[in-house]
Amino acid sequence: xxxxxxxxxxxxxxxxxxxxxxxxxxxxxxxxxxxxxxxxxxxxxxxxxxxxxxxxxxxxxxxxxxxxxxxxxxxxxxxxxxxxxxxxxxxxxxxxxxxxxxxxxxxxxxxxxxxxxxxxxxxxxxxxxxxxxxxxxxxxxxxxxxxxxxxxxxxxxxxxxxxxxxxxxxxxxxxxxxxxxxxxxxxxxxxxxxxxxxxxxxxxxxxxxxxxxxxxxxxxxxxxxxxxxxxxxxxxxxxxxxxxxxxxxxxxxxxxxxxxxxxxxxxxxxxxxxxxxxxxxxxxxxxxxxxxxxxxxxxxxxxxxxxxxxxxxxxxxxxxxxxxxxxxxxxxxxxxxxxxxxxxxxxxxxxxxxxxxxxxxxxxxxxxxxxxxxxxxxxxxxxxxxxxxxxxxxxxxx
Amino acid sequence: xxxxxxxxxxxxxxxxxxxxxxxxxxxxxxxxxxxxxxxxxxxxxxxxxxxxxxxxxxxxxxxxxxxxxxxxxxxxxxxxxxxxxxxxxxxxxxxxxxxxxxxxxxxxxxxxxxxxxxxxxxxxxxxxxxxxxxxxxxxxxxxxxxxxxxxxxxxxxxxxxxxxxxxxxxxxxxxxxxxxxxxxxxxxxxxxxxxxxxxxxxxxxxxxxxxxxxxxxxxxxxxxxxxxxxxxxxxxxxxxxxxxxxxxxxxxxxxxxxxxxxxxxxxxxxxxxxxxxxxxxxxxxxxxxxxxxxxxxxxxxxxxxxxxxxxxxxxxxxxxxxxxxxxxxxxxxxxxxxxxxxxxxxxxxxxxxxxxxxxxxxxxxxxxxxxxxxxxxxx
Numbered sequence: 001x002x003x004x005x006x007x008x009x010x011x012x013x014x015x016x017x018x019x020x021x022x023x024x025x026x027x028x029x030x031x032x033x034x035x036x037x038x039x040x041x042x043x044x045x046x047x048x049x050x051x052x053x054x055x056x057x058x059x060x061x062x063x064x065x066x067x068x069x070x071x072x073x074x075x076x077x078x079x080x081x082x083x084x085x086x087x088x089x090x091x092x093x094x095x096x097x098x099x100x101x102x103x104x105x106x107x108x109x110x111x112x113x114x115x116x117x118x119x120x121x122x123x124x125x126x127x128x129x130x131x132x133x134x135x136x137x138x139x140x141x142x143x144x145x146x147x148x149x150x151x152x153x154x155x156x157x158x159x160x161x162x163x164x165x166x167x168x169x170x171x172x173x174x175x176x177x178x179x180x181x182x183x184x185x186x187x188x189x190x191x192x193x194x195x196x197x198x199x200x201x202x203x204x205x206x207x208x209x210x211x212x213x214x215x216x217x218x219x220x221x222x223x224x225x226x227x228x229x230x231x232x233x234x235x236x237x238x239x240x241x242x243x244x245x246x247x248x249x250x251x252x253x254x255x256x257x258x259x260x261x262x263x264x265x266x267x268x269x270x271x272x273x274x275x276x277x278x279x280x281x282x283x284x285x286x287x288x289x290x291x292x293x294x295x296x297x298x299x300x301x302x303x304x305x306x307x308x309x310x311x312x313x314x315x316x317x318x319x320x321x322x323x324x325x326x327x328x329x330x331x332x333x334x335x336x337x338x339x340x341x342x343x344x345x346x347x348x349x350x351x352x353x354x355x356x357x358x359x360x361x362x363x364x365x366x367x368x369x370x371x372x373x374x375x376x377x378x379x380x381x382x383x384x385x386x387x388x389x390x391x392x393x394x395x396x397x398x
Numbered sequence: 399x400x401x402x403x404x405x406x407x408x409x410x411x412x413x414x415x416x417x418x419x420x421x422x423x424x425x426x427x428x429x430x431x432x433x434x435x436x437x438x439x440x441x442x443x444x445x446x447x448x449x450x451x452x453x454x455x456x457x458x459x460x461x462x463x464x465x466x467x468x469x470x471x472x473x474x475x476x477x478x479x480x481x482x483x484x485x486x487x488x489x490x491x492x493x494x495x496x497x498x499x500x501x502x503x504x505x506x507x508x509x510x511x512x513x514x515x516x517x518x519x520x521x522x523x524x525x526x527x528x529x530x531x532x533x534x535x536x537x538x539x540x541x542x543x544x545x546x547x548x549x550x551x552x553x554x555x556x557x558x559x560x561x562x563x564x565x566x567x568x569x570x571x572x573x574x575x576x577x578x579x580x581x582x583x584x585x586x587x588x589x590x591x592x593x594x595x596x597x598x599x600x601x602x603x604x605x606x607x608x609x610x611x612x613x614x615x616x617x618x619x620x621x622x623x624x625x626x627x628x629x630x631x632x633x634x635x636x637x638x639x640x641x642x643x644x645x646x647x648x649x650x651x652x653x654x655x656x657x658x659x660x661x662x663x664x665x666x667x668x669x670x671x672x673x674x675x676x677x678x679x680x681x682x683x684x685x686x687x688x689x690x691x692x693x694x695x696x697x698x699x700x701x702x703x704x705x706x707x708x709x710x711x712x713x714x715x716x717x718x719x720x721x722x723x724x725x726x727x728x729x730x731x732x733x734x735x736x737x738x739x740x741x742x743x744x745x746x747x748x749x750x751x752x753x754x755x756x757x758x759x760x761x762x763x764x765x766x767x768x769x770x771x772x773x774x775x776x777x
Contacts, residue, residue, distance in 0.1 A: 157737070
């Protein structure tokens, strides 16, 4: 038992910290709400990391991975969170990339992996449908073979940032007569510029446009874009979902959020004292920190298991549930901390550029929208109810 | 013991209920809150015409002899439709100040105009540094000949863009947080030195930062006693708090009903999701929170007329319970709606947002818990 980093790990930490300090672009404009950022700003760090060879640390080295141990990858994400770095989006790096290098053929690897590494190609995920959310396997979008092509028809939804996407990976039904719904699904890569694709942004409760409906009408896709075998897509989808969950705890980001919350609670005053000195509010912050410490050690134990050769298993459902509960709690406390100024909608502020009469402190402007937006975390990536079902079956054996 | 409403009260409720159902459907509200003005003066005029703006006032004040129960019934129905028009700022707050402490001349000039809908008030009490403390005031009113000169900033003044007048709390003597030395004034929005920065709020209303720069008001702008305004402010804010509690129960009821409806019709794994026990129990918990909230809304409303300590104790108890329930019901509704719950297209998200802001309106859960603790310790 030892929680200390080794001398090598400390040296590694210094190296990456130094690299981040010297290379993280200072001109990235952090919008009050992350989804308001420009696509250029969202990919700027990814592109720098691509050149450095650090954009896909978790991949096998033969595909451009760094060969870092899980602990080193943990240090890497910690160091990025320290500076609140805008990290590479997960759709290419953490989702379709691993599917392509694990199940794709050599042509597919050669065609797609470089763009994912470099950040030049933006990917989106075509999974959920209006009728297929938690019950993803009931999806209805069809891909019908026609000569050397598939013809896709259907509707996907909740497709994050599809408005910027160059490519998408879609789950489609290729065998409507399969005995089980999971058995007739295929995993197909789609060029988002193909005729017949229409992306319609969905406005969310925070006023931002982060997800989309993607309508597919007779979209002709070359059959060579099929990943692995036809009708085996569910296997690849499950593989991907396990990968998606392993980063979902968001420990480093939540630690950063706790520091921001403390800063706010130092500025906000209650009865002539900083809010952070109030026993009631301080208790809530401490409770959050304690829960976050438990989550962090649990994640480190999972990482250690990975280092010993165990793949991410159903325990990652625990990380997802607890991680998102903490992320949401953080947004609740931030909204509480800012008091009156959680109420104004910053999107409606007078656009006169005048700073003579500020409408509350800047840190207050994102509190409510972030609180509203982060309700998604217990819904997406397999809702927390579904995660508990997974633990029920796979861990408890019930 | 009697939890029945009088015939007159039932008529008020039925009238408002019908009006909200007929005129405040979801699409209409959406269009209104995104319009340039953000409200419907004609809806306000209709409320006045139906006598609803007169409902909580005595007959000698030009009302229909009602009181807090009428306000509760109206606000509960407004909560069901997420009505944005400024009943609390204009009728409950400004009307409340005038009802409790207005001179005959003030009532004549202002209260009748509030009741007729000709004048619309906003209540400018919160300050950027104030954090729900009603006595924490840096806005000052200095004696200037016969009248006063006001200077300062008020934060997040709900309904200010729609208002013709403000009720303004200001310090007339003493230190920044002293209980003594607080006074209440009526200020016309078009008075020289008043400026506003208007904006929308995250729950679909409008508000402003309101700045007073050497604003001269006459001596008869003062409502109540000079320097001794805090007890009056606390009385009115407790009445407003009870009103917002009632609004919350209406919003929670609709939120719960919507969630049940969605769970019944939404199918996954070949069955309605309402058949899953984990969701059933969540909806049962929402129901229980909502029922407890109604009870607390009644408690707060009934105790408004009692002595100060009893009133404060009841109102803070209600606001704590209802603040917690509002959060639980809102979050649970969104979670049960899944992705649909976080879109701007569905009504449930708007109810969730309104409930989220109600949590802290007229004092957060923490604020009222602290007040409850202090009252309990002092008893």
